[in-house]
Amino acid sequence: MELTGAEIVVQSLIEEGVEHLFGYPGGAVLHIYDAIHQQEQLQHILVRHEQAATHAADGYARSTGKPGVVLVTSGPGATNAVTGIATAYMDSIPMVVLTGQVPRPLIGNDAFQEVDSVGITRPVVKHNFLVEDVKDLATIIKKAFYVATTGRPGPVVVDIPKDITAHKTEFSYPRDIKIRSYHPTTKGHSGQIKKAYELILEAKKPMIYTGGGVILSNASEELIKFTKLLGAPITNTLMGLGAYPANDKQFVGMLGMHGTYEANMAMHNSDVLIAIGARFDDRVTGNLEKFCPDARIVHVDIDPASISKNVTVDVPIVGDVKGVVIELNKLIEASDQRLEAAALSTWWQQIEEWRAQDCLKFNRDTGTIKPQFVVEQLHAVTEGNAFVTSDVGQHQMFAAQYYGFNKPRRWINSGGLGTMGFGLPAAIGVQIAHPGEQVACITGEGSIQMCIQELSTCLQYSTPVKIINLNNGFLGMVRQWQEFFYDRRYASSYVDALPDFVALAEAYGHIGIRIEKPEDVRQAIEDAFGKYKDRTVFLDFIIDKEENVYPMIPAGAGLNEMILV
Amino acid sequence: MNKHIISLLLENESGALSRVAGLFSARAYNIESLSVAPTDDATLSRMTIVTSGTDQIVEQIQKQLNKLVDVVKLVDLTESEHIARELMLAKVEAIGDARDEVKRLVDIFNGKVVDVTDTTYTVEITDTREKLDSFITSLSSIKIHEVVRSGAIGISSGENILAV
Numbered sequence: 001m002e003l004t005g006a007e008i009v010v011q012s013l014i015e016e017g018v019e020h021l022f023g024y025p026g027g028a029v030l031h032i033y034d035a036i037h038q039q040e041q042l043q044h045i046l047v048r049h050e051q052a053a054t055h056a057a058d059g060y061a062r063s064t065g066k067p068g069v070v071l072v073t074s075g076p077g078a079t080n081a082v083t084g085i086a087t088a089y090m091d092s093i094p095m096v097v098l099t100g101q102v103p104r105p106l107i108g109n110d111a112f113q114e115v116d117s118v119g120i121t122r123p124v125v126k127h128n129f130l131v132e133d134v135k136d137l138a139t140i141i142k143k144a145f146y147v148a149t150t151g152r153p154g155p156v157v158v159d160i161p162k163d164i165t166a167h168k169t170e171f172s173y174p175r176d177i178k179i180r181s182y183h184p185t186t187k188g189h190s191g192q193i194k195k196a197y198e199l200i201l202e203a204k205k206p207m208i209y210t211g212g213g214v215i216l217s218n219a220s221e222e223l224i225k226f227t228k229l230l231g232a233p234i235t236n237t238l239m240g241l242g243a244y245p246a247n248d249k250q251f252v253g254m255l256g257m258h259g260t261y262e263a264n265m266a267m268h269n270s271d272v273l274i275a276i277g278a279r280f281d282d283r284v285t286g287n288l289e290k291f292c293p294d295a296r297i298v299h300v301d302i303d304p305a306s307i308s309k310n311v312t313v314d315v316p317i318v319g320d321v322k323g324v325v326i327e328l329n330k331l332i333e334a335s336d337q338r339l340e341a342a343a344l345s346t347w348w349q350q351i352e353e354w355r356a357q358d359c360l361k362f363n364r365d366t367g368t369i370k371p372q373f374v375v376e377q378l379h380a381v382t383e384g385n386a387f388v389t390s391d392v393g394q395h396q397m398f399a400a401q402y403y404g405f406n407k408p409r410r411w412i413n414s415g416g417l418g419t420m421g422f423g424l425p426a427a428i429g430v431q432i433a434h435p436g437e438q439v440a441c442i443t444g445e446g447s448i449q450m451c452i453q454e455l456s457t458c459l460q461y462s463t464p465v466k467i468i469n470l471n472n473g474f475l476g477m478v479r480q481w482q483e484f485f486y487d488r489r490y491a492s493s494y495v496d497a498l499p500d501f502v503a504l505a506e507a508y509g510h511i512g513i514r515i516e517k518p519e520d521v522r523q524a525i526e527d528a529f530g531k532y533k534d535r536t537v538f539l540d541f542i543i544d545k546e547e548n549v550y551p552m553i554p555a556g557a558g559l560n561e562m563i564l565v
Numbered sequence: 566m567n568k569h570i571i572s573l574l575l576e577n578e579s580g581a582l583s584r585v586a587g588l589f590s591a592r593a594y595n596i597e598s599l600s601v602a603p604t605d606d607a608t609l610s611r612m613t614i615v616t617s618g619t620d621q622i623v624e625q626i627q628k629q630l631n632k633l634v635d636v637v638k639l640v641d642l643t644e645s646e647h648i649a650r651e652l653m654l655a656k657v658e659a660i661g662d663a664r665d666e667v668k669r670l671v672d673i674f675n676g677k678v679v680d681v682t683d684t685t686y687t688v689e690i691t692d693t694r695e696k697l698d699s700f701i702t703s704l705s706s707i708k709i710h711e712v713v714r715s716g717a718i719g720i721s722s723g724e725n726i727l728a729v
């Protein structure tokens with residue numbers, strides 16, 4: 001049967017198993033919206049700003065493992081989406097973004113709402129396409145999903161000129177697709193895996209360091225088994241939290257700039273470092289010259305370009321994390337050789353001494369609300385099972401340090417790009433994907449205002465997300481740097497003239513609660529998840545204004561040179 | 566810092582060139598020359614990039630290029646025996662004694678004079694980059710009006726073949 005381009009878009013998405021699509025209409029995509037309107041399989045979620053469409057789709061993707069899908073119009077629709085596309089790109093999140101484009105005869109003429117979307121998005125996508133013929137449309141959409149979800153995942157943009165959405169052609173969705181120039185390596189080289197295994201067994205001070213790749217690869221179970229088989233300490237990056245249960249003894253906390261003392265010291269002193277699905281980001285390594293001076297390094301990553309990019313490694317393994325860890329586990333299980341027990345026990349004694357520093361302790365008797373305490377209470381009320389999204393700043397670090405994630409895909413934050421405004425729309429996406437689950441957005445009064453308009457989307461789709469606003473009246477992370485490195489000159493980091501968030505939440509049709517005393521924290525969170533379970537709730541916690549995030553590795557320092565409380 | 570000649574087969578599609586060029590500028594890699602044209606297979610372009618960097622950077626350049634979905638195949642020609650050539654067209658002043666002098670130099674460098682006026686010669690030479698450089702140097706006293714160079718193109722020696 002002949003379908004229009006617009007109908008082909010809708011049918012192709014249905015063929016891909018897409019159930020939800022996040023978007024915002026405009027001239028160039030009206031045919032597509034009309035086609036969406038005439039069917040019921042695919043549900044469209046109307047956000048209030050295209051940036052939010054991309055973040056919502058991103059949250060949807062991170063929490064499910066399925067690709068997020070976005071539809072925006074040409075020109076400003078596409079440019080508004082760019083921040084969210086870049087956010088997904090930096091964290092390797094599978095996403096397909098359909099952008100409308102002016103009709104082909106107008107391309108290049110500075111037409112109304114024309115931008116070169118393919119050009120603008122090129123550096124922040126895994127790949128992008130401009131559709132030049134309706135006959136190519138279904139194949140391009142197929143390719144877009146294939147590229148977005150395989151290998152190292154990432155966002156793919158498909159730019160569709162309006163005239164193409166009106167043209168008709170015979171529709172058949174390709175079953176398989178082959179791209180001759182795209183062959184993501186998936187299986188690790190067995191010789192390299194054997195070498196890694198041999199190196200690991202030589203370790204006296206082993207350290208496992210894992211990142212977002214473990215989560216993307218759904219390899220959490222295999223990682224737990226690996227860690228248990230070895231008996232070694234394990235740390236997760238900001239992106240990798242939840243891949244290994246935070247409540248397990250072998251977990252030494254997050255590493256990096258705001259990582260725990262024990263994680264960073266164990267990294268620094270290790271003799272064999274096993275890096276899995278992590279990319280030696282500068283926020284993790286600190287000063288590269290001082291990084292893990294005594295360690296020989298195994299690095300497992302699906303992206304060859306991640307290997308030996310920042311840190312030269314001894315045993316690189318290119319491959320999907322899950323498959324590689326399964327192979328490593330097999331090798332370990334097939335032999336009775338294990339890490340040398342005496343050395344391992346000395347190593348653990350040392351780590352326990354570091355742990356005894358209790359680097360995440362904070363003063364609980366100030367009479368003010370401590371942000372760390374709020375996050376702890378959120379953990380208690382939700383029993384550590386909530387999906388927690390976050391924005392960017394001190395609150396994000398407190399969330400990462402104090403929530404204690406025990407499962408993968410529950411911690412949803414913009415680690416790579418550090419995008420303020422991510423939290424609320426991401427929470428909406430998570431809630432759409434998981435209607436019955438508890439979803440919290442830990443944010444700050446600065447960040448929440450970057451996508452506050454999405455409170456309106458929450459009402460329209462009854463997404464009962466709980467906003468945990470850690471309101472310190474400051475762009476706190478900026479203020480902390482100014483306190484440490486600029487003699488407390490708080491240039492533009494004090495957020496004056498804040499709105500009344502309770503009244504604002506109510507104006508949007510939600511529940512708003514202001515909490516000013518530590519003793520009221522628990523009840524407010526219980527109410528949010530209890531009696532207001534089905535409502536969007538905005539909890540405005542008036543917290544200690546000048547609390548800092550500790551520990552901290554200052555710029556230029558090594559992992560062993562932390563500032564403690 | 567070593568010089569490398571990277572040769573790639575690229576999908577002959579709009580936008581493919583800008584992906585490669587964009588990669589070099591976004592990641593601050595050196596690019597000395599870049600030449601590209603379709604091959605005998607109209608769906609493919611062959612691109613030759615002359616770049617330089619430490620071993621670590623050149624390894625990254627290759628990996629990042631390979632990651633581009635439009636790159637079909639890639640080889641670093643400098644890793645083995647190869648042939649590299651560059652075409653130069655130069656318009657030089659040819660008045661009086663200089664007319665003979667230029668002609669003599671062109672012969673030495675196995676070039677051709679391809680266009681002649683009362684006051685100028687246009688010279689064509691195909692050779693390695695170094696040879697073209699020394700031709701320019703050897704013109705010393707002769708006034709050069711214009712120089713156009715293609716950037717290197719290259720192919721590996723022997724039976725090694727870069728094809729899909």
Ligand SMILES: Cc1ncc(C[n+]2csc(CCOP(=O)(O)OP(=O)(O)O)c2C)c(N)n1
Pocket residue numbers: 391392393394395396418419420421443444445446447448470472474475476477478
């Ligand atoms: C879009 C964007 N702009 C600027 C920044 C720089 N930045 C990082 S943290 C921060 C302060 C965030 O303030 P708030 O949301 O109140 O969180 P707090 O640090 O106070 O917890 C800023 C401005 C950013 N990460 N993202």
Ligand SMILES: [Mg+2]
Pocket residue numbers: 393444445446470471472473474475476
């Ligand atoms: Mg703040």
